[in-house]
Amino acid sequence: MPSPLRATATTAAGAVAAGAGALAYAYLVERNWFTLREVTVPVLPAGARPIRILQVTDIHLVPDQERKIAWIRELAALEPDLVVDTGDNLSHMEAVPPLLRALEPLLERPGIFVLGSNDYYAPTWRNPLGYLWRSTGDIETHRPRLPVDELVAGLSCGGWVDLDNARATLSLGGQRLDFVGTNDPHIGLDRYAEVAAPASPDAALTVGVVHAPYQRVLDAVTADGAGFVIAGHTHGGQVAVPLYGALVTNCDLDRARVKGLSRWWPGAGSGGASGWRAAVGRSQAAQPSSAAPSDAAYLHVSAGLGTSRYAPIRFACRPEATLLTLVAAA
Numbered sequence: 524m525p526s527p528l529r530a531t532a533t534t535a536a537g538a539v540a541a542g543a544g545a546l547a548y549a550y551l552v553e554r555n556w557f558t559l560r561e562v563t564v565p566v567l568p569a570g571a572r573p574i575r576i577l578q579v580t581d582i583h584l585v586p587d588q589e590r591k592i593a594w595i596r597e598l599a600a601l602e603p604d605l606v607v608d609t610g611d612n613l614s615h616m617e618a619v620p621p622l623l624r625a626l627e628p629l630l631e632r633p634g635i636f637v638l639g640s641n642d643y644y645a646p647t648w649r650n651p652l653g654y655l656w657r658s659t660g661d662i663e664t665h666r667p668r669l670p671v672d673e674l675v676a677g678l679s680c681g682g683w684v685d686l687d688n689a690r691a692t693l694s695l696g697g698q699r700l701d702f703v704g705t706n707d708p709h710i711g712l713d714r715y716a717e718v719a720a721p722a723s724p725d726a727a728l729t730v731g732v733v734h735a736p737y738q739r740v741l742d743a744v745t746a747d748g749a750g751f752v753i754a755g756h757t758h759g760g761q762v763a764v765p766l767y768g769a770l771v772t773n774c775d776l777d778r779a780r781v782k783g784l785s786r787w788w789p790g791a792g793s794g795g796a797s798g799w800r801a802a803v804g805r806s807q808a809a810q811p812s813s814a815a816p817s818d819a820a821y822l823h824v825s826a827g828l829g830t831s832r833y834a835p836i837r838f839a840c841r842p843e844a845t846l847l848t849l850v851a852a853a
Contacts, residue, residue, distance in 0.1 A: 549762070549836035557594045557828060559601075560845045562784050565823050565852040567698070568727050568749045576847040577603035577629070580734075580755030583614035583641060584622045591828065592625040598844055599628030604695045606632055608678070609755035609825065610639030610707060610734035613669050614646055614832045625675045630681030633693060637686050637704045639734035639756060641831075641833045643660045643671050644710075648833045686732050688714040698727040703744065708755060709735035709774060715743050717829025722748030728849070736824055738792040745820040746789040751849070752822045757781050759826025763839035780824060782840075786815035787822040823847060 549830040567574065578596060584591065593609020606629045612622050623630075675685060686704030693700050701723055706712035713733070721847045722729040728751060731744035736754035744752055759782035769781040777792060779785070828842045 525791050546836065549838040553839075553841060554830055554835055554837040555590060556841050557591070558841045558843050559598070560783075560843050561848070562823060562845055563848050564751060564784065564823065565850050566728055566821055567849050567851045571698055571851050572696050572725060574605070574698070574700070575601070575603045575847040576605045576607055576753075576849065577601060577821070578607045578609060578753055578755075578825050578845045578847060579629075579828065580609035580825045580844075581611040581639070581758060581829050582622065583611055583646075583663055583827075584618045584625065584736075585615045585830030586617050586621045588621075595625040595828070595844075596628050599632070601846055603632060603846065605693065606634035606683070607732060607733065607753055607819055608634065608636035608683070609753060610637050611641040611755065611827070611829075612639075613642055614829065616645055616648070616667065616669060619670050619673045619677060622674070623681075626678075626681070630678070630683065632767050633695070634678075634681070634683035635686045635691060635693075635702055635704070635732060636678050636683050637706065637732050637734050638671065638712075639707050641669070642674055642694050642709045643669060643707075645669050645832075646831050646833055687712075688718055690718050690720070692726070699725060701726040702730045702732060702753060703729065703747075703749065704732040705740055706818075707734045708737040709772060713737075713740055715740055719743065719747055720749070731820075735774050736780075736822065737774050738776065741776075741787050741792075741822065742789045745787055750820050752787060752820055753825045753847070754822070755827050757824055757826065758830065758837075759824075759840040759843075761826075761830060761834070761837055761840055765839055769840070776824070778823065782826040783825050785822050785824075786819040788816050788819040791819070792816075 637777050647666055679685055686702055687706040691702045703718055705715050729749045731749040731752040733740050733754050735756035741763050757772045763769045769778050771782045772778055826840055
């Protein structure tokens with residue numbers, strides 16, 4: 524019969540081995556296991572034909588990530604009506620040329636973009652566990668500045684619209700869609716008040732676009748009548764616990780909305796409300812929610828395609844791009 528000491532040692536060794544295996548999987552497999560999610564969003568007027576929006580976000584590109592570059596290039600085969608890039612494209616001082624190579628086929632299609640903190644400031648090493656307790660914008664803005672002007676010029680030369688604290692109107696599928704965006708709230712660059720306006724009744728839909736889904740921006744945009752908001756930033760938590768979910772959102776959004784499709788309305792986050800979230804999977808369709816007002820907006824948060832170069836792991840949260848199909852509301 525094994526002694527208690529030997530049993531304890533065996534258990535500890537097993538735990539260490541399991542932890543090492545999980546870490547190896549998170550580093551070697553899942554962070555490179557890219558997937559496309561497909562989500563249906565019922566936000567268009569009756570009789571409108573579907574509009575397909577491809578969302579890419581949080582690429583965090585390093586120049587030698589050829590597998591990621593090739594995978595992004597293949598997304599052009601989806602032939603979306605619009606591409607929306609919700610920021611954090613870079614993770615290296617020399618990443619702009621390979622990023623533009625990755626996005627080159629998509630730049631031939633209509634597109635809009637907003638920036639994230641990792642388009643402005645280069646990542647530096649820090650304790651990866653700090654991600655688990657850091658939930659708001661405590662980024663050190665004295666970090667080395669990335670070539671953000673080169674990035675904006677490259678995306679804009681491709682014809683994409685810079686929506687940082689700006690508005691734009693596009694005709695998609697024969698319908699007018701209004702877009703309003705902000706610069707990154709995570710580092711306090713959002714200036715929604717400068718572009719705020721009630722949703723126009725002449726538009727089939729008003730769409731808000733933001734990198735980090737902070738409640739102050741979600742509240743303001745939806746209060747003005749936006750019917751759909753698109754965001755990134757959270758990495759879906761990046762590390763999730765099976766049967767529990769993400770540990771953090773890295774902003775003041777609740778964990779129930781860390782990725783996927785949910786509903787949002789002004790004040791939805793007050794009082795610790797968790798709200799409703801569509802089940803995460805390859806194909807999702809929004810379902811009615813008894814908790815949300817009937818006129819609540821839809822919110823989509825993408826888990827994104829990358830990680831910080833100094834925390835290159837994902838667990839139970841695959842890197843993703845999302846094809847959002849907007850359809851007529853039931």
